[in-house]
Structures are given as structure tokens and as C-alpha cells.
Amino acid sequence: MPDFKFPVYRPNLSGNERRYVNECLETNWISSKGAFVGRFEKEFAQYAGAPSATSCCNGTVSLHLALLALNIQPGDEVIVPTFTYVASVNAIRYVGAIPVFVDSDPQTWQMDINDVKKKISAKTKAVMAVHLYGQACDLDALASLCQQRNLYLVEDCAEAIGTRIGSKHVGTFGDIASFSFFGNKTITTGEGGMLIANNPALIARCAHLKSQAVSPERTYWHDDIGYNYRMTNICAAIGVAQLERIESLMAQKRSIAMNYQHGLQSINDVKLHAEVPGTTHSFWMVSLQVKNEAQRNGLRNHLAQAGIETRPGFPPSHLFPMHAEFARGQRFPVAETLASTTINLPSYPDLTPQDVGFICQCIREYFGVNHGHRNEPSAT
Numbered sequence: 100m101p102d103f104k105f106p107v108y109r110p111n112l113s114g115n116e117r118r119y120v121n122e123c124l125e126t127n128w129i130s131s132k133g134a135f136v137g138r139f140e141k142e143f144a145q146y147a148g149a150p151s152a153t154s155c156c157n158g159t160v161s162l163h164l165a166l167l168a169l170n171i172q173p174g175d176e177v178i179v180p181t182f183t184y185v186a187s188v189n190a191i192r193y194v195g196a197i198p199v200f201v202d203s204d205p206q207t208w209q210m211d212i213n214d215v216k217k218k219i220s221a222k223t224k225a226v227m228a229v230h231l232y233g234q235a236c237d238l239d240a241l242a243s244l245c246q247q248r249n250l251y252l253v254e255d256c257a258e259a260i261g262t263r264i265g266s267k268h269v270g271t272f273g274d275i276a277s278f279s280f281f282g283n284k285t286i287t288t289g290e291g292g293m294l295i296a297n298n299p300a301l302i303a304r305c306a307h308l309k310s311q312a313v314s315p316e317r318t319y320w321h322d323d324i325g326y327n328y329r330m331t332n333i334c335a336a337i338g339v340a341q342l343e344r345i346e347s348l349m350a351q352k353r354s355i356a357m358n359y360q361h362g363l364q365s366i367n368d369v370k371l372h373a374e375v376p377g378t379t380h381s382f383w384m385v386s387l388q389v390k391n392e393a394q395r396n397g398l399r400n401h402l403a404q405a406g407i408e409t410r411p412g413f414p415p416s417h418l419f420p421m422h423a424e425f426a427r428g429q430r431f432p433v434a435e436t437l438a439s440t441t442i443n444l445p446s447y448p449d450l451t452p453q454d455v456g457f458i459c460q461c462i463r464e465y466f467g468v469n470h471g472h473r474n475e476p477s478a479t
């Protein structure tokens with residue numbers, strides 16, 4: 100992999116991370132037993148405003164646990180945006196359920212609620228809302244639709260810690276929600292995941308299943324097919340330290356997003372992934388859309404030459420060979436356009452205003468825009 104001067108992401112581990120990890124080593128508590136696990140779960144639930152939480156080893160298995168806890172069965176249908184990271188769809192397949200793809204809204208890039216309405220069938224059991232790149236889906240609309248139609252609402256918040264609608268954190272609108280703490284997430288544990296739910300019984304069920312479904316009544320007795328999806332104490336120690344600094348990490352990321360906005364506003368061909376009024380975009384990834392795929396690929400190459408890493412929008416999941424049959428021959432034009440015209444920019448909290456200024460200057464250069472003037476006729 101080329102070594103970029105400005106990668107898309109780099110975690111900031113400058114708080115108590117080392118101290119707490121050393122505490123694990125010094126006390127010999129390195130497995131999934133140990134005080135940091137419970138502490139991270141409790142503090143995470145408090146931060147998100149949920150009654151309880153349970154940790155697990157990544158944000159993919161947490162989606163699996165969420166669907167198991169809701170008793171989603173083989174043949175049940177789960178509505179999911181095709182424009183998402185593949186893990187959302189894989190988790191649906193893990194339980195043998197059928198992913199029913201929906202297209203995206205061209206303004207917000209989130210799942211298109213009108214398409215959700217069209218795709219509800221007698222077999223639909225749940226809707227999986229994915230809050231992409233740190234922006235919230237329209238949860239008020241989705242939650243009331245799910246309530247009316249008697250469907251579960253699962254929130255995939257892997258990319259959305261810190262994202263709010265009004266003052267309410269995403270993940271508290273639906274039945275159950277899943278988070279990821281991969282190394283590139285706003286708070287990280289290296290690898291890690293978390294589940295929250297308003298109904299504590301669902302969290303208890305996830306906790307039971309993630310730890311081999313051990314019977315509370317009899318030693319070495321298992322009352323279900325369980326999993327070992329537990330988080331280690333070392334990961335939780337890092338999580339506790341990260342969570343201590345979440346407000347400052349969020350503030351740094353917001354200021355980076357504002358600096359990008361300022362630096363790119365003179366480019367007509369660039370549309371930033373904007374904050375929806377009334378919500379807090381956590382800007383996990385500062386993302387932008389350009390006019391077409393050729394322009395997008397050209398921009399990525401231009402930035403790579405200047406040492407700036409970017410990522411393309413996710414390929415829509417219905418195009419992957421293992422999920423293609425579930426597209427049932429349908430096209431998803433908005434998702435396909437987003438996939439070919441969007442990029443994520445370097446978005447890590449330690450980017451300085453000068454770094455963002457340099458990246459914006461490189462983007463303006465590509466579009467032939469300088470000091471607010473366009474001088475590249477071919478880009479119009």
C-alpha cells in the first residue's frame with residue numbers, strides 16, 4: 100500500500116489509552132474478563148442515552164447479534180440500503196434472511212424512505228437503517244413507518260457515533276443498534292463493536308449469545324448455539340480512554356469539516372455531504388460528490404500524486420456476486436451514481452487547518468479554481 104502523507108484515517112491515541120492498556124497487562128486481565136469491559140459498556144450506554152449496552156469484538160458480529168436477538172429467521176426479509184458497507188448486508192445473510200435492497204436519497208445519500216415503503220411485503224420483518232459517513236437517516240420517518248407496519252428497526256450506527264437528531268443520539272430510535280470501533284472510527288478499540296437497545300432484554304439476549312450461550316443455572320451447560328463474539332479487556336481499556344475524549348475528538352472533526360467547507364465552496368462541481376438541518380453530522384468521513392466518474396477518478400489520482408489518500412463511495416452491495424441474486428434484476432440508479440461520483444477525504448482528528456488548506460488547494464487546482472475563479476473550461 101502506498102504510504103500517503105495524508106491517509107484517510109489515523110486514530111488519535113494520545114489520552115489514557117497506554118495507561119489503561121498497561122493496567123490490563125500489569126493486572127493480568129487481558130481476555131474478555133476484566134473491569135474495563137463492564138466500565139466501557141456502562142459509560143457507552145450513558146453517552147448514547149441508552150439503558151444498557153453490551154460490547155462485542157467488531158461491528159459486523161454486533162449486527163449479527165442484533166438480528167439473532169430479534170429472532171430474524173431464514174426466509175424473513177430485511178430491508179437495507181444497497182449503498183452501504185457490505186457488512187450490513189452480510190449480517191442479514193448470516194441469519195439466512197433475505198436482503199431487500201432499496202435505493203438512496205440523492206441529497207442525503209441515506210436510504211430512500213419512499214423506496215422502503217414500496218419494498219415492504221408480508222415477509223418483511225425488519226428495516227436496517229445505516230447512518231452513512233456520520234450523517235443521520237430520517238429516523239423519525241423510519242421509526243413511525245416501522246411502528247405502523249409492525250416491523251423492527253435495526254440501526255447500523257457503525258459510522259455514526261456522535262450523530263444526533265435534535266439532542267437524541269442515533270441508535271436510540273429503533274429497536275436495537277450496532278456500533279463499530281474499527282481503527283478508522285471516530286472512537287476506536289482497534290477492533291470492536293457495541294449494541295444498545297431501549298429494551299434491556301434484547302441486550303441481555305445479545306450478551307448471552309456472544310458468550311457461548313452459557314446457562315446461568317448449570318456449569319458448562321449451553322442452552323443455545325452461542326458464539327464467542329466477546330470484546331477483550333485490552334480493547335475495552337482503549338475504548339474507555341477514547342470515550343473520555345469523545346467531545347474533543349468530535350469538536351476537532353467538526354472544525355475539520357468546516358475548514359473543508361470553506362476551502363471548497365468556490366468549486367461548482369463539488370458538493371459536500373452536508374449536515375441535515377436539525378441533526379448533528381459527526382463527520383466520521385468528510386465526503387464529497389463530483390459530476391461524474393471520470394472527474395472523480397481524475398481527482399483521486401491527482402490527490403494521490405500529492406500524497407493525499409481518498410476512498411471511493413462504497414460499491415452498492417447488490418453488485419457483489421454473492422448478493423446479486425437479491426437485486427432481482429432491479430437497478431438502483433442513485434446508489435450506483437453515488438458509488439461512482441463520491442469520495443471520502445482525509446478526516447482524522449489530528450489534521451491541522453494547514454493540512455486541510457493544502458488538501459483544498461490541491462482539489463481547487465484539479466478543478467482549475469483559484470482564489471474563487473474557475474479557469475478550467477473543460478470542468479464545466
Ligand SMILES: Cc1ncc(COP(=O)(O)O)c(C=O)c1O
Pocket residue numbers: 157158159160183184186187229255257258278279280281290291292
Ligand atoms: C456501515 C457499517 N456497518 C458495519 C460495519 C462493520 O464494522 P466492523 O468493521 O467493526 O466489523 C462497518 C465498518 O466499517 C460499517 O461501515
